[in-house]
Amino acid sequence: MDQDWALAPLAFVVRVVGGLMVAVTLFVVPFVIFGSGSFLGVGADEVCVESPLAGWSSDGDAGMRAVVEPARGVSVSATTIRLCDGSPSGGQRTLSLVEQGSGFVYAAGLLLLLSLLLRTARQGFFVPRIALAVGRLGLYVLLGGLAAAFLHAWAASRLAATMVDGELAHPGLVATLHGLAAPLLAGFGLLTIGRVLVHAVPMQRELDTTV
Numbered sequence: 001m002d003q004d005w006a007l008a009p010l011a012f013v014v015r016v017v018g019g020l021m022v023a024v025t026l027f028v029v030p031f032v033i034f035g036s037g038s039f040l041g042v043g044a045d046e047v048c049v050e051s052p053l054a055g056w057s058s059d060g061d062a063g064m065r066a067v068v069e070p071a072r073g074v075s076v077s078a079t080t081i082r083l084c085d086g087s088p089s090g091g092q093r094t095l096s097l098v099e100q101g102s103g104f105v106y107a108a109g110l111l112l113l114l115s116l117l118l119r120t121a122r123q124g125f126f127v128p129r130i131a132l133a134v135g136r137l138g139l140y141v142l143l144g145g146l147a148a149a150f151l152h153a154w155a156a157s158r159l160a161a162t163m164v165d166g167e168l169a170h171p172g173l174v175a176t177l178h179g180l181a182a183p184l185l186a187g188f189g190l191l192t193i194g195r196v197l198v199h200a201v202p203m204q205r206e207l208d209t210t211v
Contacts, residue, residue: 003122011118018111021104040104041096047088049099050080051160083163092162099155106148113137126200135194142187149180 004011031037038044070076085092117133124130 003125006125007118007121010114014111014114014118017107018115021108021111040100041093044096046084046086047092047096047159048082048084049096049156049159049163051083051156051164052080083160085163089162092159095155095159095162099152099159102148102151102155106144109140109144113140126197128198131194131197131200134190134197138187138190138192138194140187141183141190145180145183145187 025039028037028039032039032043035043041047088096113133113136117130117137120127120129120133
């Protein structure tokens, strides 16, 4: 009962998010199969990708126009532009799937590991399997997050390159790592907690034996 009460918030999030992912997948995939929908780019009539705005220019009526005028003293700037190919090749569709699917697969794996961790934690908090499960989760959050980010950036860069003539600017390593601070901190934090639990398990056993 104590374990269930302590794990209730995380269990609730895992059930809700996991249930939504499964429900959306089961609902959309049949439409994709019958050609009336798209999922992670599969089944879409066109393939689109976001590209850095560097190297692009606007020239009068042929360029981009603002829908609304900015207020006085407000400056406007853009960093990306959206490229779409209405008749994509098989390679472009594959790159689009990798770009859009990397984050989805990473999230699905995270939910699976969290579910396994919750199942293990119900058997007790200070057991060897908990330390192993927390360490495994931290390693996945850290390395999986980096892999998903780089895979997304690589696929997006390659896909954008197929839609232009000549060289195209790419975001680079710094831009790819932007926004990964939370996964990195969470990953290292979980790895640290896992190591702490490795030492806490025998201490708890010794305390139980003494009591």
